Amino acid sequence: xxxxxxxxxxxxxxxxxxxxxxxxxxxxxxxxxxxxxxxxxxxxxxxxxxxxxxxxxxxxxxxxxxxxxxxxxxxxxxxxxxxxxxxxxxxxxxx
Amino acid sequence: xxxxxxxxxxxxxxxxxxxxxxxxxxxxxxxxxxxxxxxxxxxxxxxxxxxxxxxxxxxxxxxxxxxxxxxxxxxxxxxxxxxxxxxxxxxxxxxxxxxxxxxxxxxxxxxxxxxxxxxxxxxxxxxxxxxxxxxxxxxxxxxxxxxxxxxxxxxxxxxxxxxxxxxxxxxxxxxxxxxxxxxxxxxxxxxxxxxxxxxxxxxxxxxxxxxxxxxxxxxxxxxxxxxxxxxxxxxxxxxxxxxxxxxxxxxxxxxxxxxxxxxxxxxxxxxxxxxxxxxxxxxxxxxxxxxxxxxxxxxxxxxxxxxxxxxxxxxxxxxxxxxxxxxxxxxxxxxxxxxxxxxxxxxxxxxxxxxxxxxxxxxxxxxxxxxxxxxxxxxxxxxxxxxxxxxxxxxxxxxxxxxxxxxxxxxxxxxxxxxxxxxxxxxxxxxxxxxxxxxxxxxxxxxxxxxxxxxxxxxxxxxxxxxxxxxxxxxxxx
Numbered sequence: 001x002x003x004x005x006x007x008x009x010x011x012x013x014x015x016x017x018x019x020x021x022x023x024x025x026x027x028x029x030x031x032x033x034x035x036x037x038x039x040x041x042x043x044x045x046x047x048x049x050x051x052x053x054x055x056x057x058x059x060x061x062x063x064x065x066x067x068x069x070x071x072x073x074x075x076x077x078x079x080x081x082x083x084x085x086x087x088x089x090x091x092x093x094x095x
Numbered sequence: 096x097x098x099x100x101x102x103x104x105x106x107x108x109x110x111x112x113x114x115x116x117x118x119x120x121x122x123x124x125x126x127x128x129x130x131x132x133x134x135x136x137x138x139x140x141x142x143x144x145x146x147x148x149x150x151x152x153x154x155x156x157x158x159x160x161x162x163x164x165x166x167x168x169x170x171x172x173x174x175x176x177x178x179x180x181x182x183x184x185x186x187x188x189x190x191x192x193x194x195x196x197x198x199x200x201x202x203x204x205x206x207x208x209x210x211x212x213x214x215x216x217x218x219x220x221x222x223x224x225x226x227x228x229x230x231x232x233x234x235x236x237x238x239x240x241x242x243x244x245x246x247x248x249x250x251x252x253x254x255x256x257x258x259x260x261x262x263x264x265x266x267x268x269x270x271x272x273x274x275x276x277x278x279x280x281x282x283x284x285x286x287x288x289x290x291x292x293x294x295x296x297x298x299x300x301x302x303x304x305x306x307x308x309x310x311x312x313x314x315x316x317x318x319x320x321x322x323x324x325x326x327x328x329x330x331x332x333x334x335x336x337x338x339x340x341x342x343x344x345x346x347x348x349x350x351x352x353x354x355x356x357x358x359x360x361x362x363x364x365x366x367x368x369x370x371x372x373x374x375x376x377x378x379x380x381x382x383x384x385x386x387x388x389x390x391x392x393x394x395x396x397x398x399x400x401x402x403x404x405x406x407x408x409x410x411x412x413x414x415x416x417x418x419x420x421x422x423x424x425x426x427x428x429x430x431x432x433x434x435x436x437x438x439x440x441x442x443x444x445x446x447x448x449x450x451x452x453x454x455x456x457x458x459x460x461x462x463x464x465x466x467x468x469x470x471x472x473x474x475x476x477x478x479x480x481x482x483x484x485x486x487x488x489x490x491x492x493x494x495x496x497x498x499x500x501x502x503x504x505x506x507x508x509x510x511x512x513x514x515x516x517x518x519x520x521x522x523x524x525x526x527x528x529x530x531x532x533x534x535x536x537x538x539x540x541x542x543x544x545x546x547x548x549x550x551x552x553x554x555x556x557x558x559x560x561x562x563x564x565x566x567x568x569x570x571x572x573x
Contacts, residue, residue, distance in 0.1 A: 010363075014176070014177070014363055014365075015177055015184075053170065053370070054368075054370065054373055054374070058373050059373050059374045059375065060373070060374075060375055061145060061146065061372075062145070062146050062147070062148040062151070062375075063119070063145040063146060063147055063148060064148060064149075065112050065114050065147050065148065065149035066113070066114065066119060067113055067119055067120075067121050068114070068118070068119025069133075070121070070131050071132055071133050072130075073128070073129050073130050076129045076130075076238075086127065086128040086129060086237075087128050087129060087235035087237050088129070088235070088238070089233050089234075090179040090233065091233060091234070092227055092231075092232045092233050092234050093179055093234050
């Protein structure tokens with residue numbers, strides 16, 4: 001196994017996801033081949049190759065500071081699971 | 096045991112751009128909730144953020160103004176955490192390659208100069224705003240502020256007292272305002288400060304356990320919160336206890352710090368370069384342009400006020416503490432070129448109206464620099480007395496009307512003509528035989544009584560020097 005159950009639990013907690021033990025095992029089974037696939041990259045000899053954060057070699061893609069139309073309030077809220085006509089409604093996060 | 100306090104500050108300054116950092120939504124404060132939002136800043140799938148050029152320009156200006164080394168290769172990183180005010184599940188920030196590092200600003204507290212190091216300045220996006228319901232177990236999310244551009248300015252732990260912390264903040268605030276890249280409004284949150292504070296036995300190198308303070312939305316609150324926390328930690332250490340590393344919220348109503356509840360989760364931000372944003376390379380030419388675009392900054396302006404206008408250091412410091420005040424001062428100086436008298440007047444008669452906190456408030460004062468200059472010119476020319484000028488000033492502050500108009504309308508012109516006063520002088524002398532006797536017996540102090548009587552009769556308009564002279568003459572003649 002390339003990823004432990006504890007690592008999965010920690011990652012889930014950081015993403016605020018509740019997972020049962022069964023789900024953790026299930027996830028381990030799914031993540032393992034994915035990580036294995038990515039691990040293939042480690043087989044390459046990258047000595048002398050600079051780390052590249054981007055696949056394309058461009059820089060300074062900049063925008064002028066000009067206002068563009070925003071969404072209407074009802075459009076902005078349209079996909080929200082819960083809203084009150086002006087704001088997104090979420091479970092209380094403090095107190 | 097004697098302790099040394101070690102303070103480091105993190106300042107978030109909202110940049111004065113028209114639009115957000117990665118999309119064209121406006122940054123206007125106070126819009127109806129969720130109306131300054133679009134698919135990009137809402138974090139919808141498949142959108143492509145594009146960096147606002149002005150954000151880089153502004154951050155560069157601040158970097159140059161605070162003596163930083165500029166990193167010419169810039170990258171944005173994702174800081175991952177889940178919180179409802181963060182629509183994407185990550186905040187776009189800069190991590191290992193911030194735009195600027197290793198800067199400094201100079202401050203002064205009680206005549207003692209100190210250089211405060213800047214660790215770094217980086218560009219990032221703001222989060223949205225959460226409002227917590229008082230009755231329901233729910234919170235309301237407004238994403239208008241999400242992705243508004245910020246720079247975070249991190250100081251070295253070079254600050255030793257709460258007063259230095261306040262002075263450092265005021266200096267940063269002034270620089271941002273001089274550069275005109277941040278409106279500096281602490282109430283609206285466009286200039287925010289978090290503080291780290293720890294104590295260590297004097298002479299020890301190793302830092303003590305620190306606490307982090309939040310929720311201080313004025314210079315005064317920053318200083319008070321740090322003073323409170325300094326005392327709290329000292330008491331714990333003196334009793335042999337241990338300071339717990341935690342985040343504390345300042346309660347300005349009760350003047351105490353309280354542990355922050357709720358957000359105390361283990362943090363693991365898993366920073367990685369944002370694949371949606373390409374690097375920004377600031378070439379020499381761009382950097383040079385930014386350097387050349389800097390206006391005169393507070394320290395330079397202060398030096399000029401001292402060297403060229405002959406202002407005392409204290410006055411020069413106050414007059415340059417906000418760009419608006421320095422501009423006001425210089426505008427009034429054009430019509431009334433007496434720097435010291437002008438700064439005196441502004442400090443004693445005007446600044447107290449602004450409660451000291453916001454020297455910039457002078458910009459919205461109803462008395463224009465031209466009107467102030469004409470009022471002071473009238474004192475200078477002997478048309479009104481300094482005392483009358485103060486009452487005229489009060490009226491000007493109230494109504495914004497011109498000094499000359501008020502003086503004329505209320506008939507406040509100083510009486511400097513002997514002929515207008517001699518009759519009154521004679522009357523007072525005739526009515527005050529006791530005081531005349533005292534004066535002749537050598538009690539010079541009685542002169543105050545005579546002049547006072549004359550002022551009463553003339554409603555303060557008599558020229559005091561002339562009054563003195565006339566009484567001397569009249570009393571010595573008889």
